[in-house]
Amino acid sequence: MNKAHPLSIGTVVTTISIPLHLLHEDEFEQWRTAQDEPVRNWAATHSFKAERNKVLLLPGPQGRPVAAIVGVGKQNPREEQSYWIGAGLADRLPDGQYHLATSLPARAATQFAAGWAYGQYRFERYKRGGPQRSVQLRLPEGADASEVERLKSASSLARDLINTPANDMSPEALAQAAVEVARRYGARHRVIIGDDLLKERLPAVHAVGRAAAVAPRLVDIEWGDASKPKVTLVGKGVCFDTGGLDIKPGASMLLMKKDMGGAAVALALAQTIMDAKLPVRLRVILPMVENSIAGNAFRPGDVLGTRKGLTVEVGNTDAEGRLILCDALTLADEEQPDLLIDTATLTGAARVALGPELPALYSNDDSAAEELLRAAAAESDPLWRLPLWAGYDDELSSKIADVNNVSTSGFSGSIIAGLFLRRFVSNARAWVHIDLYAWNGKERPGRPVGAEPQTVRALYAFLKQRYVR
Incomplete structure:
Protein backbone atom coordinates (compact mmCIF):
# COMPACT_ATOMS: atom_id res chain seq x y z
CA MET A 1 0.00 0.00 0.00
CA ASN A 2 2.84 2.37 0.80
CA LYS A 3 6.27 2.87 -0.72
CA ALA A 4 9.25 3.25 1.59
CA HIS A 5 9.29 7.05 1.59
CA PRO A 6 12.39 8.38 3.37
CA LEU A 7 11.28 10.82 6.05
CA SER A 8 13.11 13.07 8.50
CA ILE A 9 12.38 14.36 11.97
CA GLY A 10 12.92 18.10 12.30
CA THR A 11 12.10 18.92 8.69
CA VAL A 12 10.75 22.45 8.29
CA VAL A 13 7.02 22.39 7.51
CA THR A 14 6.41 23.95 4.11
CA THR A 15 2.64 23.41 4.04
CA ILE A 16 -0.10 23.48 6.64
CA SER A 17 -1.41 20.12 5.40
CA ILE A 18 0.14 17.08 7.09
CA PRO A 19 0.71 13.97 4.94
CA LEU A 20 -0.78 10.63 5.98
CA HIS A 21 1.23 7.57 4.97
CA LEU A 22 -0.62 4.23 5.17
CA LEU A 23 1.58 1.27 6.03
CA HIS A 24 0.87 -2.48 6.31
CA GLU A 25 2.67 -4.57 8.90
CA ASP A 26 4.51 -6.61 6.29
CA GLU A 27 5.79 -3.37 4.73
CA PHE A 28 7.17 -2.09 8.01
CA GLU A 29 10.71 -3.47 7.81
CA GLN A 30 11.24 -2.14 4.29
CA TRP A 31 9.88 1.23 5.38
CA ARG A 32 11.99 1.32 8.55
CA THR A 33 15.26 0.63 6.81
CA ALA A 34 14.61 3.41 4.29
CA GLN A 35 14.34 6.08 7.00
CA ASP A 36 17.10 8.16 8.52
CA GLU A 37 18.39 7.21 11.96
CA PRO A 38 16.24 9.66 14.01
CA VAL A 39 13.05 8.30 12.41
CA ARG A 40 14.14 4.70 12.98
CA ASN A 41 14.86 5.49 16.62
CA TRP A 42 11.58 7.37 16.99
CA ALA A 43 9.62 4.37 15.67
CA ALA A 44 11.50 2.04 18.02
CA THR A 45 10.89 4.33 21.00
CA HIS A 46 7.15 4.22 20.29
CA SER A 47 7.16 0.46 19.54
CA PHE A 48 5.54 1.23 16.21
CA LYS A 49 5.20 -1.72 13.83
CA ALA A 50 2.22 -0.59 11.69
CA GLU A 51 -0.37 -2.51 13.67
CA ARG A 52 -3.92 -1.59 12.78
CA ASN A 53 -5.15 1.69 14.31
CA LYS A 54 -1.64 2.65 15.47
CA VAL A 55 -0.39 6.09 14.46
CA LEU A 56 3.16 7.41 14.59
CA LEU A 57 3.47 11.20 14.47
CA LEU A 58 6.81 12.55 13.25
CA PRO A 59 7.54 15.88 14.97
CA GLY A 60 8.90 19.00 13.30
CA PRO A 61 11.22 21.64 14.80
CA GLN A 62 8.34 23.48 16.50
CA GLY A 63 6.90 20.30 17.98
CA ARG A 64 4.10 20.12 15.42
CA PRO A 65 3.83 16.92 13.36
CA VAL A 66 5.25 16.97 9.84
CA ALA A 67 3.86 13.55 8.92
CA ALA A 68 1.70 10.77 10.31
CA ILE A 69 2.44 7.10 9.67
CA VAL A 70 -0.77 5.12 9.90
CA GLY A 71 -0.69 1.41 10.67
CA VAL A 72 -3.34 -0.56 8.81
CA GLY A 73 -2.47 -4.05 10.04
CA LYS A 74 -1.95 -7.20 8.03
CA GLN A 75 -2.74 -7.30 4.35
CA ASN A 76 -5.89 -9.24 3.52
CA PRO A 77 -6.89 -9.25 -0.15
CA ARG A 78 -10.32 -10.64 0.76
CA GLU A 79 -11.18 -7.72 3.02
CA GLU A 80 -11.37 -4.08 1.97
CA GLN A 81 -10.75 -1.87 4.98
CA SER A 82 -10.31 1.63 3.54
CA TYR A 83 -13.57 2.83 5.07
CA TRP A 84 -12.78 1.83 8.65
CA ILE A 85 -9.14 2.92 8.36
CA GLY A 86 -10.41 6.40 7.53
CA ALA A 87 -13.05 6.29 10.25
CA GLY A 88 -10.56 5.46 12.98
CA LEU A 89 -8.02 8.14 12.17
CA ALA A 90 -9.49 11.45 13.30
CA ASP A 91 -9.62 10.45 16.97
CA ARG A 92 -5.92 9.62 16.88
CA LEU A 93 -4.65 12.81 15.28
CA PRO A 94 -4.12 16.30 16.67
CA ASP A 95 -6.09 19.21 15.24
CA GLY A 96 -4.98 20.20 11.78
CA GLN A 97 -5.47 19.62 8.09
CA TYR A 98 -4.29 16.37 6.54
CA HIS A 99 -3.94 14.84 3.12
CA LEU A 100 -3.47 11.26 2.00
CA ALA A 101 0.09 10.81 0.76
CA THR A 102 -0.45 7.13 -0.12
CA SER A 103 -1.93 6.54 -3.56
CA LEU A 104 -5.19 4.58 -3.52
CA PRO A 105 -7.48 3.40 -6.32
CA ALA A 106 -10.42 5.74 -6.86
CA ARG A 107 -12.92 3.45 -5.13
CA ALA A 108 -10.69 2.95 -2.08
CA ALA A 109 -9.96 6.69 -1.93
CA THR A 110 -13.71 7.37 -1.87
CA GLN A 111 -14.19 4.80 0.87
CA PHE A 112 -11.35 6.28 2.91
CA ALA A 113 -12.81 9.79 2.71
CA ALA A 114 -16.33 8.55 3.50
CA GLY A 115 -14.96 6.65 6.48
CA TRP A 116 -13.13 9.77 7.68
CA ALA A 117 -16.45 11.64 7.55
CA TYR A 118 -18.14 8.81 9.45
CA GLY A 119 -15.52 9.02 12.18
CA GLN A 120 -16.17 12.74 12.62
CA TYR A 121 -19.81 12.19 13.65
CA ARG A 122 -20.85 13.19 17.17
CA PHE A 123 -24.34 13.10 18.69
CA GLU A 124 -24.42 16.12 20.98
CA ARG A 125 -28.04 17.22 20.83
CA TYR A 126 -28.47 17.00 24.59
CA LYS A 127 -25.01 18.14 25.72
CA ARG A 128 -23.75 21.57 26.51
CA GLY A 129 -21.18 22.79 24.04
CA GLY A 130 -17.70 21.47 24.79
CA PRO A 131 -14.33 22.03 23.16
CA GLN A 132 -14.57 21.72 19.40
CA ARG A 133 -11.96 19.83 17.44
CA SER A 134 -10.88 20.54 13.88
CA VAL A 135 -9.35 17.54 12.14
CA GLN A 136 -9.82 18.02 8.42
CA LEU A 137 -8.99 15.89 5.40
CA ARG A 138 -8.36 17.15 1.90
CA LEU A 139 -10.33 15.08 -0.57
CA PRO A 140 -7.95 12.31 -1.72
CA GLU A 141 -6.99 12.18 -5.36
CA GLY A 142 -9.50 10.16 -7.35
CA ALA A 143 -12.17 10.23 -4.63
CA ASP A 144 -15.76 11.01 -5.65
CA ALA A 145 -16.74 14.08 -3.62
Missing part, protein backbone atom coordinates in the same frame (compact mmCIF):
# COMPACT_ATOMS: atom_id res chain seq x y z
CA SER A 146 -20.46 13.66 -4.34
CA GLU A 147 -20.42 10.05 -3.20
CA VAL A 148 -18.55 10.95 -0.01
CA GLU A 149 -21.10 13.62 0.85
CA ARG A 150 -23.97 11.27 -0.03
CA LEU A 151 -22.74 8.53 2.28
CA LYS A 152 -21.92 10.99 5.05
CA SER A 153 -25.39 12.53 4.91
CA ALA A 154 -27.14 9.15 4.89
CA SER A 155 -25.17 7.74 7.82
CA SER A 156 -25.68 10.92 9.85
CA LEU A 157 -29.42 10.85 9.18
CA ALA A 158 -29.78 7.26 10.36
CA ARG A 159 -27.55 7.78 13.40
CA ASP A 160 -29.38 10.93 14.49
CA LEU A 161 -32.73 9.16 14.25
CA ILE A 162 -31.58 6.07 16.15
CA ASN A 163 -29.66 7.98 18.83
CA THR A 164 -32.57 10.29 19.65
CA PRO A 165 -34.52 9.02 22.67
CA ALA A 166 -38.15 8.04 22.35
CA ASN A 167 -39.49 11.15 24.09
CA ASP A 168 -38.27 13.11 21.05
CA MET A 169 -38.44 10.33 18.43
CA SER A 170 -42.10 9.34 18.56
CA PRO A 171 -43.94 7.82 15.58
CA GLU A 172 -45.02 11.36 14.72
CA ALA A 173 -41.43 12.69 14.80
CA LEU A 174 -40.09 9.76 12.80
CA ALA A 175 -42.83 10.20 10.22
CA GLN A 176 -41.99 13.89 9.94
CA ALA A 177 -38.33 13.04 9.32
CA ALA A 178 -39.39 10.69 6.50
CA VAL A 179 -41.67 13.32 4.99
CA GLU A 180 -38.84 15.87 5.06
CA VAL A 181 -36.61 13.49 3.07
CA ALA A 182 -39.42 12.85 0.60
CA ARG A 183 -40.06 16.56 0.09
CA ARG A 184 -36.36 17.29 -0.39
CA TYR A 185 -36.29 15.00 -3.43
CA GLY A 186 -39.76 15.78 -4.77
CA ALA A 187 -41.12 12.33 -3.89
CA ARG A 188 -44.82 11.60 -3.57
CA HIS A 189 -45.77 10.68 -0.03
CA ARG A 190 -48.67 10.07 2.28
CA VAL A 191 -49.02 9.33 6.00
CA ILE A 192 -51.81 7.07 7.27
CA ILE A 193 -52.53 7.76 10.94
CA GLY A 194 -54.49 6.10 13.74
CA ASP A 195 -57.88 4.64 12.87
CA ASP A 196 -57.29 5.41 9.20
CA LEU A 197 -54.98 2.39 9.28
CA LEU A 198 -58.08 0.23 9.70
CA LYS A 199 -59.78 1.94 6.76
CA GLU A 200 -56.67 1.31 4.65
CA ARG A 201 -56.59 -2.40 5.63
CA LEU A 202 -53.52 -2.21 7.87
CA PRO A 203 -55.02 -3.77 11.01
CA ALA A 204 -51.85 -5.33 12.45
CA VAL A 205 -50.01 -1.99 12.45
CA HIS A 206 -52.99 -0.44 14.22
CA ALA A 207 -53.25 -3.23 16.80
CA VAL A 208 -49.62 -2.99 17.85
CA GLY A 209 -49.59 0.79 18.17
CA ARG A 210 -53.08 1.63 19.42
CA ALA A 211 -52.18 1.66 23.15
CA ALA A 212 -49.56 4.39 22.80
CA ALA A 213 -50.12 8.07 23.55
CA VAL A 214 -48.94 8.89 20.02
CA ALA A 215 -51.04 7.21 17.34
CA PRO A 216 -49.51 4.56 15.08
CA ARG A 217 -48.93 5.46 11.45
CA LEU A 218 -47.48 4.31 8.15
CA VAL A 219 -45.48 6.46 5.74
CA ASP A 220 -45.65 5.55 2.05
CA ILE A 221 -43.17 7.27 -0.29
CA GLU A 222 -42.87 6.91 -4.09
CA TRP A 223 -40.13 8.34 -6.27
CA GLY A 224 -38.77 7.88 -9.76
CA ASP A 225 -39.86 6.84 -13.23
CA ALA A 226 -42.69 4.30 -13.15
CA SER A 227 -41.19 2.53 -16.18
CA LYS A 228 -38.01 1.64 -14.28
CA PRO A 229 -37.53 -1.50 -12.17
CA LYS A 230 -39.54 -1.34 -8.96
CA VAL A 231 -37.45 -1.37 -5.79
CA THR A 232 -39.37 -1.26 -2.51
CA LEU A 233 -37.90 -0.72 0.95
CA VAL A 234 -39.73 -1.62 4.15
CA GLY A 235 -38.35 -0.68 7.57
CA LYS A 236 -39.48 -1.58 11.07
CA GLY A 237 -40.27 1.62 12.96
CA VAL A 238 -40.97 0.65 16.58
CA CYS A 239 -40.00 3.90 18.27
CA PHE A 240 -40.04 2.28 21.70
CA ASP A 241 -40.73 -1.30 22.66
CA THR A 242 -41.84 -2.09 26.19
CA GLY A 243 -42.62 -5.62 25.09
CA GLY A 244 -46.31 -4.82 25.51
CA LEU A 245 -48.22 -6.90 28.06
CA ASP A 246 -45.41 -9.46 27.79
CA ILE A 247 -43.31 -6.71 29.29
CA LYS A 248 -39.55 -6.72 28.98
CA PRO A 249 -37.29 -6.65 32.06
CA GLY A 250 -36.05 -3.14 32.82
CA ALA A 251 -32.51 -3.82 31.61
CA SER A 252 -33.85 -5.06 28.28
CA MET A 253 -35.67 -1.76 27.70
CA LEU A 254 -32.58 0.43 27.99
CA LEU A 255 -31.81 0.33 24.26
CA MET A 256 -35.36 0.07 22.97
CA LYS A 257 -35.22 3.57 21.52
CA LYS A 258 -33.21 1.90 18.73
CA ASP A 259 -36.04 -0.48 17.79
CA MET A 260 -36.85 1.85 14.91
CA GLY A 261 -33.38 1.22 13.47
CA GLY A 262 -34.78 -0.70 10.51
CA ALA A 263 -36.88 2.29 9.46
CA ALA A 264 -33.89 4.63 9.93
CA VAL A 265 -31.73 2.39 7.73
CA ALA A 266 -34.44 2.13 5.06
CA LEU A 267 -34.91 5.91 5.04
CA ALA A 268 -31.15 6.58 4.86
CA LEU A 269 -30.85 4.09 1.99
CA ALA A 270 -33.78 5.75 0.22
CA GLN A 271 -32.06 9.12 0.54
CA THR A 272 -28.88 7.79 -1.11
CA ILE A 273 -30.91 6.25 -3.93
CA MET A 274 -32.77 9.47 -4.63
CA ASP A 275 -29.70 11.67 -4.23
CA ALA A 276 -27.73 9.49 -6.67
CA LYS A 277 -30.73 9.39 -9.04
CA LEU A 278 -30.50 5.63 -9.47
CA PRO A 279 -32.64 4.43 -12.40
CA VAL A 280 -35.33 2.73 -10.32
CA ARG A 281 -38.91 3.37 -9.32
CA LEU A 282 -38.46 3.56 -5.55
CA ARG A 283 -41.12 2.94 -2.94
CA VAL A 284 -40.53 3.22 0.80
CA ILE A 285 -43.03 1.84 3.32
CA LEU A 286 -42.37 2.58 6.99
CA PRO A 287 -44.81 1.39 9.68
CA MET A 288 -44.27 3.41 12.89
CA VAL A 289 -45.58 2.54 16.35
CA GLU A 290 -44.80 2.44 20.03
CA ASN A 291 -45.45 -0.94 21.65
CA SER A 292 -47.01 0.36 24.86
CA ILE A 293 -49.19 -0.85 27.71
CA ALA A 294 -52.71 0.46 28.33
CA GLY A 295 -56.24 -0.83 28.67
CA ASN A 296 -56.59 -1.18 24.91
CA ALA A 297 -53.24 -2.91 24.32
CA PHE A 298 -53.31 -6.07 22.25
CA ARG A 299 -52.96 -9.20 24.39
CA PRO A 300 -51.33 -12.62 24.34
CA GLY A 301 -53.88 -14.98 22.85
CA ASP A 302 -55.59 -12.32 20.72
CA VAL A 303 -56.18 -13.15 17.08
CA LEU A 304 -55.35 -10.28 14.74
CA GLY A 305 -56.37 -9.73 11.16
CA THR A 306 -53.79 -8.72 8.55
CA ARG A 307 -53.86 -7.04 5.16
CA LYS A 308 -52.98 -10.39 3.58
CA GLY A 309 -56.16 -11.92 4.98
CA LEU A 310 -54.25 -14.35 7.20
CA THR A 311 -55.20 -14.41 10.87
CA VAL A 312 -52.40 -14.31 13.46
CA GLU A 313 -52.61 -15.63 16.99
CA VAL A 314 -50.49 -13.51 19.31
CA GLY A 315 -48.20 -15.89 21.17
CA ASN A 316 -46.14 -13.03 22.53
CA THR A 317 -46.73 -9.27 22.38
CA ASP A 318 -42.96 -8.71 22.38
CA ALA A 319 -42.80 -10.15 18.86
CA GLU A 320 -44.52 -7.01 17.59
CA GLY A 321 -42.05 -6.06 14.85
CA ARG A 322 -43.07 -8.91 12.58
CA LEU A 323 -46.73 -7.92 13.06
CA ILE A 324 -46.29 -4.40 11.73
CA LEU A 325 -43.97 -5.68 9.00
CA CYS A 326 -46.47 -8.26 7.77
CA ASP A 327 -48.96 -5.56 6.79
CA ALA A 328 -46.24 -3.37 5.28
CA LEU A 329 -44.75 -6.28 3.30
CA THR A 330 -48.18 -7.24 1.98
CA LEU A 331 -48.78 -3.68 0.81
CA ALA A 332 -45.36 -3.64 -0.87
CA ASP A 333 -45.80 -7.08 -2.43
CA GLU A 334 -49.12 -6.24 -4.08
CA GLU A 335 -47.48 -4.28 -6.89
CA GLN A 336 -45.01 -7.09 -7.67
CA PRO A 337 -41.71 -5.22 -7.20
CA ASP A 338 -38.57 -6.40 -8.90
CA LEU A 339 -36.83 -6.25 -5.52
CA LEU A 340 -38.33 -6.02 -2.03
CA ILE A 341 -35.98 -5.31 0.89
CA ASP A 342 -36.97 -5.11 4.53
CA THR A 343 -34.66 -4.06 7.37
CA ALA A 344 -35.52 -4.61 11.02
CA THR A 345 -34.09 -4.88 14.51
CA LEU A 346 -36.19 -8.00 14.71
CA THR A 347 -34.78 -10.68 17.02
CA GLY A 348 -32.36 -11.15 19.87
CA ALA A 349 -31.82 -14.62 18.44
CA ALA A 350 -29.91 -13.15 15.49
CA ARG A 351 -27.55 -11.45 17.93
CA VAL A 352 -27.05 -14.68 19.88
CA ALA A 353 -26.19 -16.46 16.63
CA LEU A 354 -24.07 -13.79 14.93
CA GLY A 355 -23.35 -11.08 17.50
CA PRO A 356 -24.04 -7.35 17.20
CA GLU A 357 -21.69 -6.64 14.27
CA LEU A 358 -23.03 -9.15 11.75
CA PRO A 359 -26.61 -8.66 10.51
CA ALA A 360 -28.47 -11.77 9.38
CA LEU A 361 -29.53 -11.95 5.73
CA TYR A 362 -32.44 -14.01 4.43
CA SER A 363 -33.61 -14.20 0.85
CA ASN A 364 -35.79 -16.25 -1.45
CA ASP A 365 -33.42 -15.48 -4.34
CA ASP A 366 -29.95 -17.05 -4.30
CA SER A 367 -28.58 -14.79 -7.02
CA ALA A 368 -29.63 -11.60 -5.26
CA ALA A 369 -28.30 -12.87 -1.92
CA GLU A 370 -24.90 -13.78 -3.36
CA GLU A 371 -24.62 -10.44 -5.16
CA LEU A 372 -25.50 -8.57 -1.96
CA LEU A 373 -22.96 -10.56 0.08
CA ARG A 374 -20.22 -9.66 -2.39
CA ALA A 375 -21.14 -5.99 -2.24
CA ALA A 376 -21.23 -6.09 1.56
CA ALA A 377 -17.76 -7.62 1.76
CA ALA A 378 -16.34 -5.06 -0.65
CA GLU A 379 -17.83 -2.21 1.40
CA SER A 380 -16.70 -3.59 4.80
CA ASP A 381 -20.38 -3.51 5.74
CA PRO A 382 -20.82 -7.22 6.44
CA LEU A 383 -23.80 -9.56 6.30
CA TRP A 384 -24.14 -13.28 6.93
CA ARG A 385 -26.75 -15.40 5.19
CA LEU A 386 -28.97 -17.70 7.23
CA PRO A 387 -31.48 -20.16 5.73
CA LEU A 388 -35.23 -19.89 5.48
CA TRP A 389 -35.34 -23.50 6.65
CA ALA A 390 -38.72 -24.91 5.65
CA GLY A 391 -38.43 -27.68 8.23
CA TYR A 392 -39.16 -25.12 10.96
CA ASP A 393 -42.25 -23.68 9.28
CA ASP A 394 -44.67 -25.78 11.31
CA GLU A 395 -43.31 -24.16 14.48
CA LEU A 396 -45.63 -21.25 13.68
CA SER A 397 -48.79 -23.34 13.67
CA SER A 398 -51.83 -22.25 15.65
CA LYS A 399 -54.88 -24.24 16.71
CA ILE A 400 -57.25 -21.28 16.29
CA ALA A 401 -55.67 -19.05 13.60
CA ASP A 402 -53.79 -19.35 10.34
CA VAL A 403 -50.44 -18.71 12.02
CA ASN A 404 -48.90 -17.81 15.38
CA ASN A 405 -46.49 -14.89 15.60
CA VAL A 406 -43.96 -16.97 17.59
CA SER A 407 -42.83 -20.52 18.03
CA THR A 408 -43.39 -22.48 21.23
CA SER A 409 -39.81 -23.69 20.87
CA GLY A 410 -36.87 -21.65 22.13
CA PHE A 411 -34.79 -22.53 19.08
CA SER A 412 -34.04 -20.76 15.77
CA GLY A 413 -35.78 -17.51 16.67
CA SER A 414 -34.38 -15.42 13.83
CA ILE A 415 -35.16 -18.08 11.23
CA ILE A 416 -38.68 -18.48 12.63
CA ALA A 417 -39.21 -14.72 12.28
CA GLY A 418 -38.01 -14.85 8.67
CA LEU A 419 -40.37 -17.73 7.94
CA PHE A 420 -43.25 -15.73 9.42
CA LEU A 421 -42.48 -12.77 7.17
CA ARG A 422 -42.10 -14.99 4.11
CA ARG A 423 -45.81 -15.88 4.34
CA PHE A 424 -46.58 -12.27 3.41
CA VAL A 425 -44.36 -12.11 0.31
CA SER A 426 -45.59 -13.97 -2.76
CA ASN A 427 -45.39 -11.63 -5.76
CA ALA A 428 -42.01 -9.88 -5.49
CA ARG A 429 -39.44 -11.16 -7.94
CA ALA A 430 -36.78 -11.15 -5.20
CA TRP A 431 -37.13 -10.56 -1.47
CA VAL A 432 -34.35 -9.73 1.00
CA HIS A 433 -34.90 -9.63 4.77
CA ILE A 434 -32.19 -8.24 7.05
CA ASP A 435 -32.27 -8.76 10.82
CA LEU A 436 -29.85 -6.15 12.19
CA TYR A 437 -28.79 -4.61 15.50
CA ALA A 438 -28.30 -0.93 14.49
CA TRP A 439 -26.07 -0.25 17.49
CA ASN A 440 -22.39 -0.20 18.38
CA GLY A 441 -22.04 -1.31 21.98
CA LYS A 442 -18.31 -0.86 22.45
CA GLU A 443 -15.99 2.08 21.98
CA ARG A 444 -13.82 1.65 18.90
CA PRO A 445 -11.71 4.00 16.77
CA GLY A 446 -14.12 6.22 14.84
CA ARG A 447 -17.10 4.27 16.16
CA PRO A 448 -18.43 5.63 19.46
CA VAL A 449 -21.02 3.73 21.45
CA GLY A 450 -24.33 4.51 19.79
CA ALA A 451 -26.25 4.15 16.57
CA GLU A 452 -24.71 2.12 13.74
CA PRO A 453 -26.49 2.33 10.34
CA GLN A 454 -25.64 -1.22 9.36
CA THR A 455 -26.11 -2.33 5.72
CA VAL A 456 -26.83 1.12 4.25
CA ARG A 457 -23.56 1.12 2.29
CA ALA A 458 -23.83 -2.56 1.38
CA LEU A 459 -27.36 -2.21 0.04
CA TYR A 460 -26.55 0.99 -1.83
CA ALA A 461 -23.55 -0.65 -3.54
CA PHE A 462 -25.69 -3.71 -4.34
CA LEU A 463 -28.40 -1.57 -5.93
CA LYS A 464 -25.89 0.35 -8.04
CA GLN A 465 -24.41 -2.91 -9.32
CA ARG A 466 -27.84 -4.34 -10.03
CA TYR A 467 -29.47 -1.38 -11.78
CA VAL A 468 -26.79 1.00 -13.09
CA ARG A 469 -25.55 -0.19 -16.45
